[in-house]
Amino acid sequence: MEPAYVVVLPVKPPARGKSRLQGIPDERRRGLAEAFALDTAAACLGSPSVAAVLAVTDDAAFALRLATAGCATVPDGGAGLNGALRQAAAEAVRRWPGLQPVALLADLPALRTADLDAALAALVPGGPSYVADADGTGTTLYTAPYDEFDPAFGADSAAAHRDAGALAVRGELASLRRDVDDLDDLRSAAAIGLGVETARAADGLV
Secondary structure: OOOOEEEEEEOOOOOOOOOOOOOOOHHHHHHHHHHHHHHHHHHHHOOOOEEEEEEEOOOHHHHHHHHHHOOEEEOOOOOHHHHHHHHHHHHHHHHOOOOEEEEEOOOOOOOOHHHHHHHHHOOOOOOOEEEEOOOOOOEEEEEOOHHHOOOOOOOOHHHHHHHOOOEEOOOOOHHHHOOOOOHHHHHHHHHHOOOHHHHHHOOOOO
16 A cells, blocks of 8 residues: 555643643653653554654654654644644645645554554545544544645534534544543543553553
8 A cells, every 4th residue: 555644743742741631640641641642653653554654742852752763753833733733734745745644633542553544544535534532522633635734623623623624534433533631531542452652651540
């Protein structure tokens, strides 16, 4: 299979990420945020549909870890999540012309390559598409040809993407829909099966 996509992965500096993981020490919360991103990236890098993963982060030290894992990295530019994704998509198209950018949240620690591949295979060519999260209100994946790439992550993003004309990707896709914001989400992800890094970081919590 010829790769057709480049994943754009926004990674908030782990020291600030996952603030809703309450009741655990800050150092452990940081470790979980890092593990989520590394496992998400690993699942993407294992996909035959994905030519590259471009991680967007202002954490220079963690950018090195992501690079070691096989990602390309760029700073987020301070334009907010959606602005940073648009800038990164432009950089992705410059580096890998002809590939379609896919914005994917970096807090999918149970992500299976098979679910990502199934979602990408189900896309209707020529327009924007999105994958709603497990609750049905958020978005975990958004993609469009570069000239139509206009993500709207944030509150009620599934509705925002739908109202802007994006098509919802159907199917169970359990591991792709299960983003993690709090410990209940982490337990739900564990029931699917955590990635290697997260399983290690979450030992004793789930």
